[in-house]
Every structure is written in C-alpha cells, then in structure tokens.
Amino acid sequence: MSDYQSRQERRKSNSKKKPPSKKRGKSGLFKKILLTLVILFLVGIAAGGITAIAYINNAPELDPDKLANPQSSVILDRNDEEVQTLAGTDAREIAKFEEIPDVVKQAFVSVEDTRFYEHFGIDPKRIGGAVLANITQGFGAEGASTITQQVIKNSLLTSEKSLERKVQEAYLSVKLEQEYSKDQILEMYLNKIYFGNGAWGVVAAADTYFGKNLIEEELTAGEAAMLAGLPQRPSYYDPFENPDAATKRKNIVLSLMEKEGVITAEEADKFQAEKVENMIVSKTEDTESDQYKVFMDQVVKELRERDDITEKDIYSGGLKIYTTLDTRAQDITTEVVANYPYSNEDIRSGLVLLDTKTGSIRAIGETRKDENVITYATTGGFQPGSTAKPIIAYGPAIENMQWSTGRSLKDEPLKIGEANIRNWDRNYRGQVSMRRALEMSYNVPAVNTFLDVGEKPAQEFANKLGMNLEDDQMVPTAAIGTFSTSPLQMSGAYAAFGNGGTYNEPHSVRKVVFPNGQEINLEPESAKAMNDYTAYMISDMLKSVVDSGTGTDAKIPGLPVAGKTGTTNHDAAVIQEQGFPTSGIVKDAWFAGYTTEYSMAVWTGYNKPNAHYLDSSKGEDDTSKLLFKEIMSRVSEGINTADFQKPDSVIEVGVEESTGLLPSDYTPKDKIVYELFVKGNTPEKTSTKYQQPDGVTGLSGQYNVDSNSITLSWQPGEDKKFTYKVEMSVNGGGYQSLTETGETSFTIENVEKGSEYKFKVTAVTEAGVSTKPSETTVSVPAEPEPEPEEDPEEEQEEQEEETPSEDGNEEGDTSGNGDQNGDGNQGEEEPPAEDNGGTPNEDGNNEGQNDGEGNTGAENGIGNDSDAGSGNENGNSGSNTGNDETNSDTQSNAPAADSTTPNNQND
Numbered sequence: 001m002s003d004y005q006s007r008q009e010r011r012k013s014n015s016k017k018k019p020p021s022k023k024r025g026k027s028g029l030f031k032k033i034l035l036t037l038v039i040l041f042l043v044g045i046a047a048g049g050i051t052a053i054a055y056i057n058n059a060p061e062l063d064p065d066k067l068a069n070p071q072s073s074v075i076l077d078r079n080d081e082e083v084q085t086l087a088g089t090d091a092r093e094i095a096k097f098e099e100i101p102d103v104v105k106q107a108f109v110s111v112e113d114t115r116f117y118e119h120f121g122i123d124p125k126r127i128g129g130a131v132l133a134n135i136t137q138g139f140g141a142e143g144a145s146t147i148t149q150q151v152i153k154n155s156l157l158t159s160e161k162s163l164e165r166k167v168q169e170a171y172l173s174v175k176l177e178q179e180y181s182k183d184q185i186l187e188m189y190l191n192k193i194y195f196g197n198g199a200w201g202v203v204a205a206a207d208t209y210f211g212k213n214l215i216e217e218e219l220t221a222g223e224a225a226m227l228a229g230l231p232q233r234p235s236y237y238d239p240f241e242n243p244d245a246a247t248k249r250k251n252i253v254l255s256l257m258e259k260e261g262v263i264t265a266e267e268a269d270k271f272q273a274e275k276v277e278n279m280i281v282s283k284t285e286d287t288e289s290d291q292y293k294v295f296m297d298q299v300v301k302e303l304r305e306r307d308d309i310t311e312k313d314i315y316s317g318g319l320k321i322y323t324t325l326d327t328r329a330q331d332i333t334t335e336v337v338a339n340y341p342y343s344n345e346d347i348r349s350g351l352v353l354l355d356t357k358t359g360s361i362r363a364i365g366e367t368r369k370d371e372n373v374i375t376y377a378t379t380g381g382f383q384p385g386s387t388a389k390p391i392i393a394y395g396p397a398i399e400n401m402q403w404s405t406g407r408s409l410k411d412e413p414l415k416i417g418e419a420n421i422r423n424w425d426r427n428y429r430g431q432v433s434m435r436r437a438l439e440m441s442y443n444v445p446a447v448n449t450f451l452d453v454g455e456k457p458a459q460e461f462a463n464k465l466g467m468n469l470e471d472d473q474m475v476p477t478a479a480i481g482t483f484s485t486s487p488l489q490m491s492g493a494y495a496a497f498g499n500g501g502t503y504n505e506p507h508s509v510r511k512v513v514f515p516n517g518q519e520i521n522l523e524p525e526s527a528k529a530m531n532d533y534t535a536y537m538i539s540d541m542l543k544s545v546v547d548s549g550t551g552t553d554a555k556i557p558g559l560p561v562a563g564k565t566g567t568t569n570h571d572a573a574v575i576q577e578q579g580f581p582t583s584g585i586v587k588d589a590w591f592a593g594y595t596t597e598y599s600m601a602v603w604t605g606y607n608k609p610n611a612h613y614l615d616s617s618k619g620e621d622d623t624s625k626l627l628f629k630e631i632m633s634r635v636s637e638g639i640n641t642a643d644f645q646k647p648d649s650v651i652e653v654g655v656e657e658s659t660g661l662l663p664s665d666y667t668p669k670d671k672i673v674y675e676l677f678v679k680g681n682t683p684e685k686t687s688t689k690y691q692q693p694d695g696v697t698g699l700s701g702q703y704n705v706d707s708n709s710i711t712l713s714w715q716p717g718e719d720k721k722f723t724y725k726v727e728m729s730v731n732g733g734g735y736q737s738l739t740e741t742g743e744t745s746f747t748i749e750n751v752e753k754g755s756e757y758k759f760k761v762t763a764v765t766e767a768g769v770s771t772k773p774s775e776t777t778v779s780v781p782a783e784p785e786p787e788p789e790e791d792p793e794e795e796q797e798e799q800e801e802e803t804p805s806e807d808g809n810e811e812g813d814t815s816g817n818g819d820q821n822g823d824g825n826q827g828e829e830e831p832p833a834e835d836n837g838g839t840p841n842e843d844g845n846n847e848g849q850n851d852g853e854g855n856t857g858a859e860n861g862i863g864n865d866s867d868a869g870s871g872n873e874n875g876n877s878g879s880n881t882g883n884d885e886t887n888s889d890t891q892s893n894a895p896a897a898d899s900t901t902p903n904n905q906n907d
Contacts, residue, residue: 059168060516062176066155067188068094071318071515075296077325078360078510083292086300086315093203097187099215104202105186106262107221107228111253113147114260117182121148121173148173151188154312157516194315195227196234197283202227209239211281221263222271223279225253234311235304239276240283246276291334294364295325298378298508308520309512320513324360329353329635333365336630343618349627350376351602352491352506353635356594359492359504359524365631381484382603385566386441387592388481390538391493393449394438396461398678399534400453404653405541406675407434408660409445416476421447431658435675438541439549441565443480450479464529465493465503481566490592490601497542498562498594498644501535503527533649537676538562540644546593553625554591556633560643563593563628567621574610585613591624595632595641602627649679661687668767694718695763695771701778703751710778712759713745717771722763725770729758740764754782 072085109116115123123146145153152172157165176185195205205227206214212223219227229249230237239246251272258268299321303309313319337349350366366377397403411429414421423442437445450458455474462469466489473483488506496503505524512520542562545551550565567586575582588605602624606612614620646652656663657673662683667690677683694717701712716722726746727735735758739746751757757780762773 055164055167056171058164059171060156062172062179063156066318067151067176067180069192071155071316073314073317073319073321075292075299075325076320076322077327078323078362080322081327083325083327084296086296086321094191094201095187095203095215097183100187100190100202101214101219101224103221103224103262104214104219104227105190106260107224107253107257108190109147109186110256110260110262111228112150112231114256116147116186119146119148121175121177122146122170145169146173147189148176148185151185151192152176154192154316155188192316193231194234194312195230196238197240200315205230209280220271221254221257221267222250222274225257225271226250226276226279229253231312239280243275243277247274250274250276292325292327292330294334294366294368294377295323295330295361295508297375298361298364299323301378302507302509302522303512306520306522313514318515322510322512324355324358324362324508324510326362326635330363332634333363333631336627336634337365337367340623340627340630342623343615343620344612346606346612347604347614347620347623348376348607349602349604349623350378350380350487351600351627351631352377352487353631354491354495354506354599356495356498356597356599357504359495359506360510361488361506361508362598362635363631365627376487376603378486378488380486380603382486382588382590382605383483383568384481384485384490384590384592385568385588386443386446386480387490387564387566387590387601388483389438389441389446389479390497390542390564391462391465391467392458392481393446393453393479394434394541395497395530395534395538396453396458397434397449398537399461399530400457402533402678402681403434404655404660404675404677404681404683405433405435405537406655406657406660406673408432408658409434409437410448411437411442411444414444414447416447419477421477421480433657433660433673433675435541435544435673438564439544441545441550446479447476450476461530462493464527465496466505467493481568487592487601487603490590491599494563494592494594494601495599496529497535497538498596498599499535500532500647501528501530503529531649532647533678536644536647536650537678540646540676542593543644551591551593551625553622554593554629554632556629556636559595559633559636559641561593561595561632562644563591565625566590566592570610570613578611580613584616586616586621587613589614589621589624591628593628593632595636596644597639597641598632598635600628600632646676650676651679651682653677653682655683656687656689659687659689661685663687664690666690666692666769668765668769670767690769693763693765693769693771695722696724696761696774699759699761699774699776701757701759701776703778703780707749708751708753710748710751710757710780711745712748712761712776714761714774715744716763721766722771723766725762725764727760727762727773729760731755732758735760751780753780755780 074082075084075086077083113123115125126146149169152169156172157169180188191201191203193202194200195202195208197208199205199208203214206212206217206219206223209226210219210223212219226239226246226249229246229252232249236242237246237249254263254268254272257263258265263271300314303314303321304311309319310317314321333351333353337351340349348367351364352361353363353365354360355362364377366375394403397407408431411423411432413428421444423444428444429442432442432445434445434449436442455471458478459469459471459474467483467485468489469478469483475482492503492506495506504526507522507524509522511522539562542564543560545565546555546561546563551563554561554563567589570578570580570585570587574580587609588603590601590603592599592601594600604620604623604627605614614623652674654663654672654674655661656667657671660675660683662685663672664686667687671690696714697717699712699714701710703710712726714724721742723740723742724744724746725740726738728738728748729735730752738748748757757778758775759778760773760775763771765771
C-alpha cells in the first residue's frame with residue numbers, strides 16, 4: 001500500500017477537507033471503561049473469559065498491505081492449477097482521501113455508519129440492536145458492523161457468522177482505531193469496496209457507471225447516493241440489470257443523507273426524481289483478455305448464492321477457489337462457438353458441458369454479442385421442446401409403470417382443451433412403439449404417455465433431475481416442452497440418465513479455502529433420481545435417436561452417444577403479425593446428449609425470438625446438433641469412452657413390432673424387434689396378427705433311369721416370391737439340406753439304386769417366415785441280378801438238341817406267355833426293333849403273340865432261353881401276356897423307375 005502518514009500529519013493536512021462531523025466524544029478513562037464493558041459483554045457471550053482470550057490470541061496482525069489493498073482471490077482449475085485471479089491489485093486505481101469528493105464520503109457515512117466519527121471502532125448502540133435481533137430472530141440475523149469493522153472483515157477475516165470471528169473483529173477494530181485515523185480508515189474502505197460489474201473502489205465505480213473521473217470531475221448527490229447504495233448487494237442493485245431496485249436503493253440513501261444534513265429536502269426531492277437508467281452510461285463489453293470469463297461468471301454466481309460467502313469475500317477476501325474447469329475442454333468449446341459459421345449474425349447459442357459421473361461443469365459456451373449480456377447457457381429461460389420427452393413422459397412411464405421400450409402407444413388425432421396435438425409431419429400411425437415414437441420425435445404418443453403417467457409422478461420424476469417445476473407447469477403439453485429451462489439444467493438432467501440414474505447438481509466450484517485455512521466444501525451430494533433400468537432403457541432409446549432418428553446430425557463414428565433433439569414454434573399470432581412463413585421455420589432448436597464421460601445441452605435461437613426465426617432450409621435448426629457433434633468429438637479424443645452397460649434389472653426380448661407381444665411362428669422376421677423390458681415384466685401373450693402362409697403344393701418326384709436322377713417339381717401356394725428350402729432323407733436317415741432356390745423344380749443326380757428317398761420342400765417368405773413343408777417319397781429300383789454262367793459243354797449240348805426253323809425263329813411255348821421266346825440276333829447292321837407286341841418284321845424282329853411265339857432274325861439263327869421272357873442282347877421280348885400294348889421309353893436292360901403318389905397335404 002502507499003505509505004500512510006502519521007495520525008498528526010494527516011490531521012493537519014486534512015483538517016480543512018474533512019467533511020462535517022460530530023465530535024468524537026471523550027477518550028481516556030471513559031473509553032477504556034466502555035471498551036472493558038464491551039469486551040466483558042463479548043466474554044459473557046463466549047461463556048467465559050478464557051474462551052474470549054483464546055479468540056483474541058488467535059486473531060491476525062494488522063497487516064498494512066492487506067488493509068490498503070484487497071486480497072485477490074485465486075481461481076484453480078480441476079487439476080488444482082492456478083488459471084487466474086479475481087480483482088488483482090493492479091486492476092484498481094487508488095484515490096487519496098482528499099481527492100474523494102465530500103459528497104461521496106458523506107453519502108457512505110450516512111448509510112453505512114452515521115456515528116463513524118464518534119465511536120472507537122465498534123458502536124455499542126448498534127451492538128445492542130444486533131443482540132436484540134439475534135435473540136428474537138436467531139444468531140447472525142443482524143450485523144452491527146461499523147465502517148471500521150468492515151475494513152477489518154474485508155481485509156483480515158472471513159464472513160463466517162461465528163462468535164470467534166465476531167470477537168476477533170471487535171478486538172481488531174478497536175486496535176485499528178488506535179493505530180490509524182478515521183480519515184485513513186475511511187480511505188481504506190472507499191478504495192477497496194466492490195461496486196459490482198468489475199468496479200473496485202470509488203474511482204472505478206464512477207467511471208463504470210457515470211463515465212466520470214472521480215478525481216477530476218464532480219459527482220452529484222444523486223450519483224453519490226447510487227454509489228453508496230451498491231456495496232450492500234452489488235448484484236441485486238446493479239443499475240444495468242435491475243434499474244428499478246437500484247433507483248429505490250438510491251432514494252433510501254438520499255433520505256438518509258437529508259436526515260444527516262448532508263443535503264436539503266429540495267435536493268433530496270430533485271435527485272430522487274431521477275431514474276438510474278437516465279443517470280448511467282451504456283454498459284461496455286468487458287475487453288479484458290479473460291479467456292475463461294464465461295466460466296468465471298458461473299463460478300461467481302454460485303458463490304453469490306451462498307449465505308456463508310459474501311461478494312466481498314469473492315473479490316477481495318483472498319480466497320482460493322477450486323473449480324471444476326477443464327481448460328482443454330473450455331478452450332475447445334470457446335473456439336467452436338466463436339468460429340461456427342452462423343448463417344445469421346443475430347443467431348445466439350448457449351451450451352454447458354458436464355462430467356456425466358459427477359455433474360462437474362467442464363466448459364460453458366455462449367455467444368456474447370449483446371449490449372446487455374444474457375447468459376444463454378446458465379440462466380436463459382427457453383422452452384426445451386421435445387428434449388423434455390424423456391424427462392416428463394417416457395422416463396416417468398418406465399420408472400413408475402415399468403413400460404418396455406417396445407410399448408405400443410396410441411398415435412391418433414388428439415385434442416387437449418382447445419389445442420390440437422400434432423406430430424411434426426402431420427401424420428398419425430394408429431399405434432407406434434415407444435422407441436419409435438422417441439426416435440422420430442412424435443408428439444402425440446408423448447402426450448398420451450404423460451396422461452397415462454399422471455401429473456404428480458411426472459413432476460416428481462422431473463424435479464429429482466433438477467427441473468424445479470411448479471404445479472401449474474404440469475400440463476399435458478409439458479411432455480413436449482412448454483415449460484422454461486436452461487442448457488445448464490438440461491445437461492444435468494440428461495447426465496443422470498448416463499450415470500445409471502444418479503443425479504448430481506451441475507456445479508462449477510469444488511471448494512473454497514479462506515486465508516485463515518477455513519475450508520468450505522461445495523461438492524453437492526449425489527442423489528438417486530431413478531432406477532437403473534429406467535436410466536439404461538432411456539439411454540438405449542436415445543442411442544436410436546442418434547443412430548437412425550432425428551438426431552443423426554449429432555452422430556459421432558466410434559462414440560456411443562445418446563441424445564434428443566427439440567424445437568419450438570412461434571405462436572400463430574406472431575407468425576401472422578410478423579409475416580413469417582407458415583412452414584420450414586422454428587423458434588429455437590435444442591440438442592441434449594451424453595456419453596458415459598460427458599453430457600451436453602445446446603440451445604440455439606435469438607435474443608428476441610419473436611422478431612426472428614430459424615430457417616430450416618438453411619440448416620439453421622441443425623446448429624445445436626452440429627455444435628454438439630464438433631465439441632463432443634473433440635473433447636472425447638484420447639478417452640476410452642465405454643458404452644452404456646445393461647444392468648441385471650433389464651432383459652432383451654424379441655417382440656412383434658406393431659403389437660409389442662411375443663411373435664408367433666408366423667410373424668415375419670422383419671416385423672420382430674428386440675426391445676428392453678424391466679425384469680419380471682416381459683410379455684406373456686403371443687400375437688395372433690400373422691397367420692401361417694400357404695406354402696408348396698403339387699410336390700412330386702420322378703426317377704429318371706437314363707440319367708439315374710430324381711427330379712422334383714412343385715407349385716407355390718400363393719402368388720408370392722418364395723425361397724424354397726429342399727431337404728432329403730435317404731433310407732430313413734436324418735434330413736439334410738440340399739439347396740435354397742427360387743425355382744420350382746430341382747434335380748438330384750447320381751442317386752443310389754435300391755434306395756428310398758424322402759424329400760421335404762419348405763417355402764420361405766421374403767420376411768423369413770417358413771410355411772409347413774410338403775413331402776414326397778421316391779423309390780429307386782435296384783440293379784437286376786446277373787444270370788448264372790452255364791457250363792460250355794452243357795450249353796453245346798443244348799444248342800445241338802435245339803433245331804432252329806428255316807428262318808431262324810424259335811417258337812414259344814404253348815402257354816402263350818412267351819417265356820421261352822429268345823431274342824434272335826439282329827440281321828445286317830440294323831438296330832433292334834422295339835417290342836410292339838405285333839408280327840415280326842422283315843429284318844427278323846419278333847412279334848409277341850398270344851401264343852407266346854417269338855422270332856429271331858439274326859443270321860446265326862440261334863436264340864437263348866430267358867426265364868423272364870426276354871431275348872438275348874439284340875432281341876426283343878414279349879409281354880407276360882404275350883400282348884404288350886404300351887410303348888416304353890426305357891430299354892429292356894434298364895429297369896423302369898418306381899414312384900409313389902406325392903403327398904400334397906399341409907398338416
């Protein structure tokens with residue numbers, strides 16, 4: 001700090017410039033007695049002098065540097081690495097006491113400590129009032145801090161509401177008054193107090209709010225009053241954000257200034273008539289090179305919301321603030337958002353990236369192009385559209401009613417009150433599975449699901465995910481996102497699905513450590529928001545959204561991602577008033593998704609949504625999905641991201657797609673889907689929607705002697721394109737598959753003679769449904785047994801005994817059966833004649849007669865007997881009756897094929 005002059009030197013130099021004040025009162029013995037009484041009072045509260053003495057002995061020393069300069073708070077990232085400080089000393093301009101306008105000093109004394117120039121560091125009257133308030137309203141209900149005490153608290157102590165801190169504050173305040181003058185103490189106070197919007201000290205505050213140099217330019221009483229009113233609650237009384245509250249606060253300070261005689265009643269009336277929005281200059285965008293400003297804003301916001309940490313602690317308490325910031329992820333997020341090729345410069349985006357397992361905020365991204373910065377990512381109140389469906393409809397249905405992912409939902413025209421609920425494509429499907437309804441983001445099934453679940457169960461489920469929905473928000477259309485939320489809330493809710501059902505409140509601060517070693521743990525406690533089966537089944541359906549549904553633009557190859565799209569529309573009145581197109585536009589667009597490592601919700605829209613629209617033809621409604629994809633893919637690089645693990649409470653069952661029931665034997669394969677069920681809630685009924693189709697008719701089999709093959713043929717039972725599965729069994733053995741063909745015939749080559757073949761032909765539809773098979777049997781005749789060889793001598797004797805006729809023909813026996821007819825050798829080189837049962841021709845072929853007589857036309861005139869009425873190699877035989885009337889395609893040396901009548905029945 002700058003060297004302070006001694007008390008006497010400062011009194012001399014400032015005696016003329018000191019504002020009017022009352023006499024300081026008597027010192028000496030009276031002061032000592034009063035001090036003793038106060039200390040005794042504090043000792044009594046401490047339940048004994050020993051405790052009070054211990055508190056005082058533990059009090060810090062008066063450090064001149066800490067007294068003059070605020071202690072900067074240090075920000076550390078997730079790895080405990082320092083990333084920046086809040087409000088460093090080099091960011092402030094210090095004003096000497098005499099350089100600060102009297103009206104400013106008087107305004108602060110009037111509102112903060114009217115007896116500042118009378119007391120000796122503590123004000124007994126204020127202590128009495130505070131004691132009374134603490135007795136009636138509880139300890140810590142009201143403070144009794146003087147300006148001197150505030151300097152001590154802001155410089156050396158914490159804001160902890162404890163008896164030890166109060167005793168030390170009183171002791172050090174008295175000690176400070178003994179070592180420094182009132183002017184010096186007031187100068188310390190005015191130069192280190194925080195005024196909001198990054199303004200430290202009155203010099204910075206005057207420039208920030210009025211564009212004035214405090215040292216060189218005069219401030220009005222109204223301006224001084226506004227500044228004096230800010231330190232109590234800088235955020236709440238921020239004139240840029242809350243001008244009405246700032247105006248009321250300013251007017252209270254003006255009334256106190258009038259009461260203390262600083263200004264006249266006329267001046268008070270004049271300046272009270274001013275509105276602060278007419279007094280302040282336009283807010284300028286922060287130009288400091290703070291690459292993590294968006295994240296730090298959330299850090300400060302979370303700390304401000306706590307009762308045990310004041311705004312003064314944050315900026316000047318010398319805190320160590322341990323955050324959840326992932327600098328790599330934040331750098332990626334900032335770069336992607338800044339460089340995204342928005343088709344319209346007025347489009348805005350906001351997103352939050354969380355750790356799925358802990359809820360820790362890793363990065364925040366948002367466009368900041370507006371004069372009054374809106375925190376789109378963390379506080380923006382936007383309707384989430386269809387991203388609400390897992391939270392309000394389907395999650396509660398699985399959790400409370402154990403619905404499966406294949407649950408069949410009604411998708412028919414629906415009217416709620418005066419509102420017609422429509423699907424985005426204006427079509428209805430009668431019934432649709434829950435998975436398909438979520439995958440394609442149909443609205444009607446979601447609203448019908450909400451009606452089945454009920455308002456209270458849906459509200460309880462959503463609020464366990466941090467949605468904080470009120471009763472009046474739980475209307476049926478809440479299922480399609482008619483309530484307001486932020487990317488911060490949505491990312492936290494979706495993270496619970498990816499974390500097995502455990503919810504962690506999104507947070508940016510892990511802990512805070514004060515200079516004295518006091519530590520406050522700010523990690524929120526985990527809470528079980530749903531059963532693991534609900535979390536997994538929602539995640540599995542949301543994977544379908546990304547893989548094949550409305551969220552394919554967010555699909556990342558090789559990364560298991562679950563997510564949901566959402567859009568909202570303008571009111572019809574806005575569309576008509578603004579002249580917007582009636583189709584192809586949306587008001588804003590969302591994508592909320594997650595992996596097992598990260599969760600992210602992205603919003604895209606406009607600061608003034610009713611004056612603009614996102615144009616689908618330009619892909620503007622895809623912005624959120626594309627931002628998600630780019631950021632998620634880059635932050636996931638180098639990380640082994642596991643898929644979602646199915647818990648034991650979930651089982652997968654194949655069901656009929658349209659009914660959700662178990663498939664029958666005839667359900668086409670392409671109509672069977674595998675859905676998830678809560679264990680113990682699988683379907684028991686089998687669908688009767690599909691019947692067995694007609695299959696093969698007219699199946700027959702024919703043995704072909706010449707080719708030694710069997711040919712099967714059949715006709716289809718219906719006019720359908722079947723695939724036919726042909727199976728064969730030989731001699732009663734097991735069936736073996738021969739082929740699958742689209743033809744209606746099939747030939748089996750090289751069959752085994754003397755065997756029985758059974759065939760089964762099954763028609764299979766294009767959907768994979770099999771008909772009942774058709775069967776037939778074919779018997780293949782055996783090879784004829786060879787004739788026994790005769791002795792040559794006996795054969796010669798027999799030939800000698802036989803006397804051939806002159807034409808070389810042998811008569812048959814008298815039985816008329818032709819048993820003794822032989823085949824004459826064929827004359828010349830003519831082929832053998834066929835057995836026609838007629839008269840022998842000129843070439844010597846025999847004609848079987850009723851008397852069994854046969855002729856041979858061979859030149860040698862020798863024929864051999866045959867037991868079966870057959871001739872030799874070249875002769876022809878007569879029939880058993882001697883009257884063969886049927887032509888045969890098979891030569892006599894190859895036995896005719898046998899076949900049974902085909903079995904064409906469908907059992």
